[in-house]
Amino acid sequence: MKNNDVRWWVLIGALLGGCPVPVLAQNSGPKESVKPALSVVTVTPQMSNLVQKISANGNLAAWQEAIIGAEANGLKIMEVRVNVGERVQRGDVLAVLQADTLRAELAQAEAALAEATANAQEAKVQSDRARSLQQQGFFSNAQLSQTLAADASAQARVQSARAMVQLQTVRLSQTQVRAPDAGVISSRQATVGSVVGAGTELFRLIRQGRIEWRAEVTAAEMGRVQVGAPVTIKAASGQLLKGKVRMLAPSVDAQTRNALVYVDLPLQTGSARAGMYAQGEIELGQSQALTVPQTAVVVRDGFSYIYTVGADQKVSQLKVQIGRQSGDRVEVTRGLKADARVVASGGAFLNHGDTVRGVDAPTAQAAPAAAPVPATQ
Secondary structure (H helix, E strand, O other): OOHHHHHHHHHHHHHHHOOOOOOOOOOOOOOOOOOOOEEEEEEOOEEEEEEEEEEEEEEEEEOOEEEEEOOOOOEEEEEEOOOOOOEEOOOOEEEEEOOHHHHHHHHHHHHHHHHHHHHHHHHHHHHHHHHHHHHHOOOOHHHHHHHHHHHHHHHHHHHHHHHHHHHHHHHHHOOEEEOOOOEEEEEEOOOOOOEEOOOOEEEEEEEOOOEEEEEEEEHHHHOOOOOOOEEEEEEOOOOEEEEEEEEEOOOOOOOOOEEEEEEEOOOOOOOOOOOOEEEEEEEEEEEEEEEEEHHHEEEEOOEEEEEEEOOOOEEEEEEEEEEEEEOOEEEEEEOOOOOOOEEOOOHHHOOOOOEEEEEEOOOOOOOOOOOOEEOOO
16 A cells, blocks of 8 residues: 555544544655865975074165375366266276476476486595595595595485485375275265365275175074075165175174174175165074965964864864965964864865865875865765
8 A cells, every 4th residue: 555545544534533643754764964065185284494584674885985085285186087886996097186286396306316316426436536545545544534424425315315206206196096996986075176185085985896784683683693694685776685694793782782794795786775775684594394385374364374174074273373484385383283184275265164075185295286176066
């Protein structure tokens, strides 16, 4: 008998006999399990060697700046041959001073030398004749001594006149202001027609065109910096520079409690210039760190989160603390266990407690995982 016939007979009997209508239980069958809504790729955190760095700020400055001044006194500038920004070589003439007076003084000194030389030659002849006559008995010892003294005096006057010629030659050479070293002219005060005194500053020269970065670090950080450590610098102009630590300051500033780290930069610095503000990172070495792919980190409300998949295929949202970055890996310093199954990417599509289908990545270095997609029904 079919189920429908049974139901009808039971209903008729209940109406005739006044019995309550029995409720037949229906066969609902086995209860269906909840199916996962998304399929995600999971990875395991890795221990990686990451570079330790400290960030610092500072100014770009000339490695060494030479001040070029006038050595001659009271001379007028006749010509200026360089301007700010020009590169010069050692010995190049930067400016020319008036030299007429010094040339005349040099000629006078040369004439005095010629006269002293002639007198010395005559005195030499007289001393030689006096020696000969003294040996023959015609000259007394007193006369010979007097002649020899005159000869020595004449030779001394020659040396004095020669020194005066050298002095005037040096003074004449000082009318040409020359570069003491190769480099770049950073400042110019020389003006044609002005009369300068000895020691007046005319130019400033960045020696060899080299600039350096003077980074300010705290006293605690200074103890971790080593000479020769690589440095990456970004100048205010946007230029990226690579350098090395040349020297650490021997003292700490008593006001700021900061110390200077001197970093040598390459000769070709592009748009970076002395006096610019720059930021940089000083490498301190490498250390082990627990890392995950950067795509696994989700930032919400200023905090970093990572989603993990448990044994029951449920998603858990973990608040973590992020540290250093290297390539496509990021360090997790707090909040994550080393054996967790981390959702490689697409965490922004997940919520805490979601059921997912976790698929382990083939290797930790596999290509970046795709975003979560609906699971196949």
